[in-house]
Amino acid sequence: MIGTVRSLLSGAILSGTPLLYATLxxxxxxxxxxxxxxxxxxxxxxxxxxxxxxxxxxxxxxxxVAGALAGALxxxxxxFVVITRRANQLASGLALLFCGVGLSALxxxxxxxxxxxxxxxxxxxxxxxxxLVGGVFFQHDGxxxxxxxxxxxxxxxxxxxxxxxxxxxxxxxxxxxxxxGKSPAALQxxxxxxxxxxxxxxxxxxxxxxxxxxxxxxxxGRGFIAxxxxxxxxxxxxxxxxxxxxxxxxxxxxxxxxxxxxxVSPFLLDMLPYLLSLALLAAWGGARRHAAPGSLGRVFxxxx
Amino acid sequence: MRPKHLGTGRxxxxxxxxxxxALAVGGPDAAAQPSLKVGIIHLGSINDAGYNQAHAEGxxxxxxNLPGVEVIQVENVPEGADAxxxxxxxxxxxxxxxxxxxxxxxxxxxxVAQKYPDVKFxxxxxxxxxxxxxxxxxxxxxxxxxxxxxxxxxxxxxxxxYVVALPISFFLxxxxxxxxxxxxxxxxxxxxxxxTGGFLDPAKEAAAAGALLEQGVDVLGVIVDSPITVVxxxxxxxxxxxxxxxIGAQKFAPKGWISGIAFTWGELYTRFAKQVMDGTWKSENxxxxxxxxxxTIAPFGPAVPPEAVKLVNTRKSELVSGKLQVFQGPxxxxxxxxxxxxxxxxxxxxxxxxxxxxxxxxxxxx
Numbered sequence: 001m002i003g004t005v006r007s008l009l010s011g012a013i014l015s016g017t018p019l020l021y022a023t024l025x026x027x028x029x030x031x032x033x034x035x036x037x038x039x040x041x042x043x044x045x046x047x048x049x050x051x052x053x054x055x056x057x058x059x060x061x062x063x064x065v066a067g068a069l070a071g072a073l074x075x076x077x078x079x080f081v082v083i084t085r086r087a088n089q090l091a092s093g094l095a096l097l098f099c100g101v102g103l104s105a106l107x108x109x110x111x112x113x114x115x116x117x118x119x120x121x122x123x124x125x126x127x128x129x130x131x132l133v134g135g136v137f138f139q140h141d142g143x144x145x146x147x148x149x150x151x152x153x154x155x156x157x158x159x160x161x162x163x164x165x166x167x168x169x170x171x172x173x174x175x176x177x178x179x180x181g182k183s184p185a186a187l188q189x190x191x192x193x194x195x196x197x198x199x200x201x202x203x204x205x206x207x208x209x210x211x212x213x214x215x216x217x218x219x220x221g222r223g224f225i226a227x228x229x230x231x232x233x234x235x236x237x238x239x240x241x242x243x244x245x246x247x248x249x250x251x252x253x254x255x256x257x258x259x260x261x262x263x264v265s266p267f268l269l270d271m272l273p274y275l276l277s278l279a280l281l282a283a284w285g286g287a288r289r290h291a292a293p294g295s296l297g298r299v300f301x302x303x304x
Numbered sequence: 305m306r307p308k309h310l311g312t313g314r315x316x317x318x319x320x321x322x323x324x325x326a327l328a329v330g331g332p333d334a335a336a337q338p339s340l341k342v343g344i345i346h347l348g349s350i351n352d353a354g355y356n357q358a359h360a361e362g363x364x365x366x367x368x369n370l371p372g373v374e375v376i377q378v379e380n381v382p383e384g385a386d387a388x389x390x391x392x393x394x395x396x397x398x399x400x401x402x403x404x405x406x407x408x409x410x411x412x413x414x415x416v417a418q419k420y421p422d423v424k425f426x427x428x429x430x431x432x433x434x435x436x437x438x439x440x441x442x443x444x445x446x447x448x449x450x451x452x453x454x455x456x457x458x459x460x461x462x463x464x465x466y467v468v469a470l471p472i473s474f475f476l477x478x479x480x481x482x483x484x485x486x487x488x489x490x491x492x493x494x495x496x497x498x499x500t501g502g503f504l505d506p507a508k509e510a511a512a513a514g515a516l517l518e519q520g521v522d523v524l525g526v527i528v529d530s531p532i533t534v535v536x537x538x539x540x541x542x543x544x545x546x547x548x549x550x551i552g553a554q555k556f557a558p559k560g561w562i563s564g565i566a567f568t569w570g571e572l573y574t575r576f577a578k579q580v581m582d583g584t585w586k587s588e589n590x591x592x593x594x595x596x597x598x599x600t601i602a603p604f605g606p607a608v609p610p611e612a613v614k615l616v617n618t619r620k621s622e623l624v625s626g627k628l629q630v631f632q633g634p635x636x637x638x639x640x641x642x643x644x645x646x647x648x649x650x651x652x653x654x655x656x657x658x659x660x661x662x663x664x665x666x667x668x669x670x
Binding site: 004007011014113207213215220222252255258260265266270 | 348349351352353380465471496497498499500501502504505506507508509510511512514515516518519521529530532533536537550552555556666667668670
């Protein structure tokens with residue numbers, strides 16, 4: 001029993017980590033007024049470039065940097081289309097997704113079946129040996145430990161710095177921000193660069209975390225789950241931690257129940273995370289109507 | 305400046321060499337060799353370290369065996385109208401044999417086959433045929449039974465685990481065969497099965513492997529597109545592993561590798577191509593198994609006791625000769641319902657109807 005609970009918690013943390021990075025990416029993007037449905041493509045670019053870098057150099061640090069930058073650069077392509085060219089964000093996002101799926105498959109295909117060490121597991125001395133909780137909380141790769149502090153950092157930057165204030169102003173009302181002397185386009189470019197870094201990191205954790213492999217479209221819908229988790233967490237970086245853990249926990253729980261041999265249909269269990277999301281959205285639906293950034297998804301037209 | 309005549313000389317030399325080459329290639333030798341264009345379409349990428357790669361490697365071996373054969377290969381073709389267009393395009397380019405290498409290509413291949421009666425088609429796993437369409441497959445439960453014997457003799461906890469994409473009948477049959485093999489040598493062996501809901505989600509496969517290992521499972525098998533993630537997860541936790549689709553997976557688990565099952569289509573494809581060239585090709589339903597050259601058992605790892613390897617070989621010859629049957633009654637499912645009566649055998653040709661998990665498997669078939 002204790003083993004099952006431990007496994008459930010550590011599974012929740014591992015499954016939740018890439019979701020948290022991806023959700024933070026979308027929070028930053030949407031706070032700047034831009035919906036990015038192509039996040040999954042960004043994650044795939046991070047996953048494949050991180051994996052290839054690890055195969056080539058053997059360095060997890062180099063893989064992380066390369067994967068994050070690949071995500072950021074790929075997201076700048078989206079930024080150019082939706083900010084500079086003012087294209088429709090939903091259509092461009094979907095185009096970015098399929099572009100990312102194809103491009104990552106193309107550059108990743110020679111590396112399928114390559115062997116990598118993956119992200120090294122860091123045991124926190126003194127804590128990892130603790131009975132019961134040691135293995136659950138203090139025996140993970142570095143990206144797991146960093147995810148919480150990075151969520152706090154994103155929250156602090158968005159809500160406690162001038163830059164964050166300006167960014168949110170652009171997301172609420174770009175015309176007012178423009179009138180106040182801020183360049184909405186410049187801020188949005190910066191936001192999408194940061195979102196790309198975070199999306200790339202999410203991808204690196206998918207390919208170099210527990211899975212240690214590259215496979216085409218290995219994100220398997222997590223980019224879209226992250227877009228839903230943003231709504232779930234009311235566009236707030238700290239609530240995103242809870243959202244990612246609840247969803248990661250639901251994935252972990254259904255696998256755990258199967259391994260235990262609980263007599264419930266595997267089809268039903270596979271729906272569990274999504275049923276849970278629907279239930280939570282239904283329960284809190286009305287309360288989040290006003291949480292969305294005011295100009296989310298709108299194209300800012302400078303009137304000059 | 306370079307003297308001009310040297311350049312001209314080189315050009316002449318190049319023309320001369322090309323003429324010689326043309327004579328050598330297109331000379332009487334080449335004309336005497338029968339030639340054939342073969343088209344193959346894949347659902348996924350041909351280096352997926354899994355299902356598609358096995359077919360692609362089969363075609364490469366066919367090419368090596370028959371130098372007169374030319375191959376047109378297209379990857380990532382969606383099942384449906386796209387597949388039909390690609391096949392017709394291959395036929396227009398001169399293909400006379402089409403390998404429609406995914407289960408979902410059956411209907412498109414049947415439609416194209418009707419339009420082009422002179423072109424031969426082969427389809428893996430199909431349940432319908434045409435005068436110019438052959439179906440072929442290798443039945444896997446016997447091989448899984450042998451894996452079960454090796455796993456049942458290797459396990460220390462008597463708990464075996466399987467990470468499986470979806471609860472479809474062929475996969476249920478494989479897991480059942482694995483458990484029956486394990487129980488034949490180890491009455492205490494149980495197999496826990498976790499379905500991931502998809503063929504390709506490595507992060508979830510890793511989580512499923514973790515959940516099974518936490519329950520005390522010390523042998524992990526896998527039925528998804530690529531075995532790499534699960535085999536690595538087992539190795540990391542000092543557990544044993546059984547691969548599928550990709551024999552090369554052994555390099556990911558040098559310590560814990562038990563064995564694996566893979567399809568090796570090369571010789572069968574060579575026979576198909578030869579038959580088309582010499583006119584002996586005919587429409588058949590080929591269901592092979594352990595005794596055929598297109599189902600291969602990977603080398604056993606160091607963890608498997610030598611007497612277990614010997615036993616596997618004995619059982620293998622008994623299965624091939626028909627002396628031993630995998631689904632020999634009496635068999636009950638894991639809910640206690642009798643599924644195969646004493647003295648009866650569940651035939652390997654009826655696997656489509658196997659919608660239950662055998663006694664000893666912990667898991668839900670539906």
